[in-house]
Amino acid sequence: MTTYDPSRDGAQMSFDGRMSYGDYLQIDTILNAQTLLTGAHDEMLFIIQHQTSELWMRLALHEMDAARAAIAAGEVRAAFKMLARIARIFEQLNSAWDVLRTMTPSEYTRFRDGLGQSSGFQSWQYRLIEFAVGNRNAAMLRPHAHRPDLLARLEAELARPSLYDEALRHLAREGLPVPAEVLNRDLRGPWVAHEGVQAVWEIVYRAPEQHWEAYELAEKLVDFEDYFRRWRFNHVTTVERVIGFKRGTGGTSGVQYLRRMLEVELFPELWHLRTSL
Ligand code: HEM
Numbered sequence: 001m002t003t004y005d006p007s008r009d010g011a012q013m014s015f016d017g018r019m020s021y022g023d024y025l026q027i028d029t030i031l032n033a034q035t036l037l038t039g040a041h042d043e044m045l046f047i048i049q050h051q052t053s054e055l056w057m058r059l060a061l062h063e064m065d066a067a068r069a070a071i072a073a074g075e076v077r078a079a080f081k082m083l084a085r086i087a088r089i090f091e092q093l094n095s096a097w098d099v100l101r102t103m104t105p106s107e108y109t110r111f112r113d114g115l116g117q118s119s120g121f122q123s124w125q126y127r128l129i130e131f132a133v134g135n136r137n138a139a140m141l142r143p144h145a146h147r148p149d150l151l152a153r154l155e156a157e158l159a160r161p162s163l164y165d166e167a168l169r170h171l172a173r174e175g176l177p178v179p180a181e182v183l184n185r186d187l188r189g190p191w192v193a194h195e196g197v198q199a200v201w202e203i204v205y206r207a208p209e210q211h212w213e214a215y216e217l218a219e220k221l222v223d224f225e226d227y228f229r230r231w232r233f234n235h236v237t238t239v240e241r242v243i244g245f246k247r248g249t250g251g252t253s254g255v256q257y258l259r260r261m262l263e264v265e266l267f268p269e270l271w272h273l274r275t276s277l
Helices: 021-025 027-031 043-072 076-100 105-109 124-133 138-144 148-158 163-173 195-206 212-243 255-261 268-276
Strands: none
Touching (some): 043 124, 043 163, 105 212, 124 138, 124 148, 195 212, 212 255
């Protein structure tokens, strides 16, 4: 049997002066970005797990910006598509923990000291996602003070309406009684659960057929938060499995800090209304 030559099927085999797969995707740049600081075998896994998470976060932010713009323009249906994709991205990130979980505490301790004070706590994209959806805390800007470019991006995010702000502005435009103080709130501040907002969502959930778009929007937001909560839970469980109750490299109490973050509610009224329906 002769060896199969895919060029007979038309496969392009010569890339002199033509853009190839690696050129378009800048694969060299990506594959040259794994600089192991220790000789530990598992450091490669640790680096790639974080880098791939950052790539997925980049896409989530891209979709989030477009979803917000679509809602602001009244094109809520276009936003549904993007919000569904963001939820899937988080599902992807959730499955990724299975790979990291194969690393034991003995393996991690072989390179943990090499990380110095670096930690996911300093992930500006993660913070940007939190700010973009509505979990705003200006204290989280401080680890980025040494990078004016990143600080400016995070500051700019705090000055814009969040995804939740945009959703509520949309409901107000549709004639639902969103309280004015909520629509005119200080955007930089943290979200504070508001009875008036819950009352609006209750109108929607009590008569979905009359407010179908708002109802679908609400469920897309809940979906996102559901996956996001699972990410947080998977993270804290993996952290406990790998470092127990040691302090984090970023300086926090570690698992205790992360457990506290499990209590964060992004869209509190959407969760609270379920009790009162
Ligand atoms: C063995 C693996 C991991 C360990 C032991 C670990 C540990 C920790 C700890 C202890 C914290 C709290 C801050 C600190 O004091 O350092 C933290 C925060 C964080 N980690 Fe991880 N982590 C791991 C993997 C990951 C991965 C794969 C990602 C993906 C990007 C990630 C993203 C984050 C983020 C975004 C925070 C900030 C969370 C917040 O402030 O709510 N971590 N991590």
